[in-house]
Amino acid sequence: MSEEKLYAVKNDEGKYWDFEDQDDFWELTYASCPTTDNELDAKDVINDYGGHIVTLIEEPKKVVLTKKQAEIVENAHDEENPATYIYLSTYLGSSNKEELLMNAYVNGYTVAKEKKYNVKVPYAEGWHFQKYSRESKRGSHNDWKPFPAKDIDSNMSKDLFLFTESEIEHYGLQDCEKEEVTDDEQ
Structure with missing residues (x-):
């Protein structure tokens, strides 16, 4: 987070001092320059004309987390001592x-979008494997099976054919050739 700060001087009527013209308090939309980076200038205005300092600081950037990390942070909000939980x-x-x-x-925070891959399995036809779903129309077992590219139905979701790193590991496909799918292809 930046340590640089901007200061504004606001009076009791909700108007801001104009640091450019240095002549009076104005509605925020009419003030030419309602801020200064010099704290002493802001304090001088208060001494001479009244009002109070409003300190403006940059909002810190959100952290990018994995889904597992985000779960930890979310769970910490429910704890009596979040720092200890983390x-x-x-x-x-x-x-x-x-x-x-x-x-x-x-x-x-924001949750990082996981990379997704099409996986080429040497002992299967085509490039695609399908995770089981109701949309598959190809059986009722609860895991996955080869799904040749020629059988892809245009009504099926493209997500059925994309695997994350953790899914590739889960299904034991680490040694298989994979190709990353870009956002344009998803």
């Missing part, structure tokens, strides 16, 4: 970093 979550075998999660807790 510390224990990072200490007890988690690969998450405590400082990153604390920053996310305080400043907010």
